[in-house]
Amino acid sequence: MTRHKVSKAIFPVAGLGTRFLPATKSIPKEIMTLVDRPLIQYAIDEARAAGIDEFIFVTSRGKSALEDYFDHSPELERTLTEAGKADLLETLHQTYMSSGAIAYVRQNRPRGLGHAVWCARRLVGDEPFAVLLPDDVIAAEKPCLKQMVEAYGDLGGCMVAAMEVPPARASSYGVLDVDRDDGSLIRVKGLVEKPKAGTAPSNLAVIGRYILSPRVMENLNNMRPGAGGEIQLTDAIAAEIGGPETVHGYRFQGQRYDCGSKAGFLQATVAFGLARQDLSAEFADFLHHMVALREAAQ
Ligand code: UTP
Numbered sequence: 001m002t003r004h005k006v007s008k009a010i011f012p013v014a015g016l017g018t019r020f021l022p023a024t025k026s027i028p029k030e031i032m033t034l035v036d037r038p039l040i041q042y043a044i045d046e047a048r049a050a051g052i053d054e055f056i057f058v059t060s061r062g063k064s065a066l067e068d069y070f071d072h073s074p075e076l077e078r079t080l081t082e083a084g085k086a087d088l089l090e091t092l093h094q095t096y097m098s099s100g101a102i103a104y105v106r107q108n109r110p111r112g113l114g115h116a117v118w119c120a121r122r123l124v125g126d127e128p129f130a131v132l133l134p135d136d137v138i139a140a141e142k143p144c145l146k147q148m149v150e151a152y153g154d155l156g157g158c159m160v161a162a163m164e165v166p167p168a169r170a171s172s173y174g175v176l177d178v179d180r181d182d183g184s185l186i187r188v189k190g191l192v193e194k195p196k197a198g199t200a201p202s203n204l205a206v207i208g209r210y211i212l213s214p215r216v217m218e219n220l221n222n223m224r225p226g227a228g229g230e231i232q233l234t235d236a237i238a239a240e241i242g243g244p245e246t247v248h249g250y251r252f253q254g255q256r257y258d259c260g261s262k263a264g265f266l267q268a269t270v271a272f273g274l275a276r277q278d279l280s281a282e283f284a285d286f287l288h289h290m291v292a293l294r295e296a297a298q
Contacts, residue, residue: 004156006149006211008123009052009130011043012116014060014107019261028063029260030134034272035279039259040066041095043134050145052130055102056123058116067104070097112230117212118220126214128156131233133208133260137268139275140254144209148250151185152211155246158237161209162186162249163256171197173205174234176249186249191238194227204249206234207256213245 017024023032030040047055059066073092080089107119117131130145138144144161152159162176177190178201190201210233219236226232241247257271258264273283 003153004128006050006128006130006152007052008054008056008127009047009132009145010056010058010117010120010124011040011047011132011134012058012107012113013040013063013066013134014058014110014116014119016110017260020265026062028066030063031065031069032259032265034137034259034265034268035276038069039134039137040069042137043132044097045094046138046143046145047130047132049143050130050149052145053101054123055097056120057102057104058107058119059104060107060110070095070102072096112225112228112232114220114223114226114231114233114236117233117236118217118223118231121217121220124214124217128152128211128213131208131210131212135258135260136208137257137259138209138252138254139257139271140252142253144252144254144256145211147184147252147254148209148211151248151250155185155248156213157245158213158216158240158247159211159250160188160191160206160237160248161252162204163207163251164203165205167200167203168197170200170203170205171195173207174232175200175202176204176206177201178204178249184251184253186251188247188249189241191234191241191247193232193234204251206249209252210237212237213240215240215243215245 013030017029020029031038076092103123105119105123107116132145148159148161165173171194174191174193175195176186176188178186179189180187192201216236219239223231223236226235237247257268259268274280
């Protein structure tokens with residue numbers, strides 16, 4: 001049987017990030033840090049761990065800090081080498097991308113996630129590709145995209161990461177209409193973007209990891225604006241249902257943080273801070289202290 005290989009990934013980073021204004025007036029959301037690493041670094045590391053070796057960024061005006069982030073910085077390198085700071089040098093090297101491995105395309109207007117992905121069509125060509133939304137950060141023993149790439153190898157078609165959400169929250173997501181639920185793999189018979197309250201076909205939501213057939217790019221060629229007046233990626237994937245290829249949800253193992261929202265970003269900061277050996281003791285003490293103060297005040 002053919003194994004379906006995935007070597008290219010698209011990172012759509014052209015959104016306005018309005019939920020983080022005023023910060024995002026001058027800082028791309030993807031450069032904001034959990035402890036000391038920008039959101040984009042978590043996404044790149046996850047993609048590398050899954051075997052991705054071509055990284056395509058869909059950017060927009062005001063995102064140049066993001067492009068600079070991946071460049072070599074000889075001055076910093078010299079200073080750290082002279083100071084014998086090998087660990088910091090290693091951290092710096094993790095941010096470097098080899099020449100030709102990274103490409104940037106512009107989305108000239110934020111017309112939605114589907115449109116952002118479509119902007120990368122010429123770079124993707126005729127092979128399956130991954131899409132990672134850097135504001136969905138997933139803490140997992142085996143990185144989420146790696147879990148998906150392994151499952152995708154036998155299946156092909158389209159695969160979206162899925163997780164259970166409280167029914168009241170379903171209208172903020174793309175939601176799966178389930179044909180067959182086999183645990184980690186869910187065969188899908190429908191996908192609805194942001195269903196109206198009370199109409200969601202399940203409580204399984206699509207989150208920001210996808211492996212898509214190049215057919216989705218063709219669907220995007222003809223897509224009209226959907227929910228919220230934006231060109232929706234979910235609609236272009238849904239158009240594949242009932243066609244020659246399969247569409248699956250993948251119930252991944254791991255904890256997802258919605259770092260596109262303030263509450264999710266704060267939760268991730270606490271979780272990643274507590275997970276850091278060099279910080280956890282002091283940070284946990286501080287959190288206990290804060291909770292005690294809050295309880296005393298109530
Ligand atoms: P969001 O829905 O979080 O939108 O996009 P946003 O603009 O980033 O943030 P808010 O809602 O205004 O606070 C989800 C992902 O899709 C990308 C975003 O950069 C983010 O990674 N995106 C969205 C684009 O690249 N282009 C778009 O037109 C819309």
